[in-house]
Amino acid sequence: MQFIGINHDGGAWAATLFGSRVVPLAPVQDFWADPAGWQEKALALASGTGAAGELARAAVTEVPLVPASARVICVGLNYKAHAAEGSYKDQELPPYPTLFGRWTASLSVGNVPVPVPAGEAGLDWEGEVAAYIGRRVESADEATAAEAVFGYSVFNDITARRAQKLTSQWTLGKNGDFSGPLGPLVSRDEAGDLRDGLQVRTRVNGVEAQNGNTRDMIFSVPAIISLISETLTLHPGDVIATGTPEGVGYARTPQWLLHPGDTVEVEIERLGTLVTPVGDPSLRSRA
Structure with a gap:
């Protein structure tokens, strides 16, 4: 469904x-x-x-099909090749996932323009899978955590890189207005298990920018949920954004970023395609 x-x-x-x-x-x-x-x-x-x-x-x-009370917990650097193109180039992979939060106010849906904030050279794309919690999860093992997933959707963790890189804390750059578009929620029984592998593709103005597979995640969704649940109790409607594969714009030479007039599409096998147009700072007046 x-x-x-x-x-x-x-x-x-x-x-x-x-x-x-x-x-x-x-x-x-x-x-x-x-x-x-x-x-x-x-x-x-x-x-x-x-x-x-x-x-x-x-x-x-x-x-967004997300209650206002939801926690949106994002996972950074969760694909091997993306970790290598970012903070863990020539370093051992981290023993634990990098977690950061999004506020529900930053969420959006498909076909809603995202504004480039003034002062940013552009925005960056991060096509990924979002997992929705369907039952209360407290101190769960991985098997229990896996059963707590209600479904998945396409997500684009659109990032203001200048703001993100101001400090070691990523919150500002990850919460721009309308910068977290979500596609329709696909129930787990229809979407299947991410560990079996779903192809994740991102296109910018029709040109492929990312092409990865969920089987390449460093930390599985059950492992992430289990870890989080050791500290905080997850509730139905909470969202786990599972990370993006390699191919983001800031890691390229020269950098390739999103500007007003661009269109970014994230297509994920079994989950569909999420389309987001990019606009100028004046669109922030809608927030």
Whole structure:
């Protein structure tokens, strides 16, 4: 099953996606109170045993399918080749994943322009898989952590590199306005296991910039969730952004960054394609 967030009935709702049609299910907070239950209802709708009002996807305004209370935890340098092109060139790989946070206010959806902040030479792309937590996770082993994943979506961790590199803390550069677009959520049973390998491709203006595979992750999703859960309890609707493969723009010579008028696409096997246009700083007025 696939799910998206939409503006509906005065607030953010979860909806199930059937091609060009959507069926509203529940307010986002209610959906994440029982995601497995709502998936069962969505499956009933798909089989024709349920009833709900259908809407044309083109007629709705999409929003991130993430509750305001969610923690968005991102993993840096989680592909071997990307670690080598970045901070761990000619060094041993780290024993633990590099984790940093995004605020939900930075999240967006497909086809929403992301502004280049004034003072940045451009923005950088990081195509990756986002994993959604579907049940409470506390001090979990990896097997339990794997079962806690509700589904996945395409994510683009669009980064303001100048701001990121000002200090050793990455928060500022990773939370630009509209800089975290997410695609539709694909349930785990449909998406499969990332350890089996999903191809991750990023294109800029139609030119391939990244081509990696999730089997090349240094730390698996269950290992990451297990580690996080030792310190903080994860809840349904929390998001783990799993890292990007090699091919980011800042590591190239010369650097290749995103500028107003560019379009970046992230395509992930079984999860779909996420398209994000790039705009000028004036677009920040929407934030």
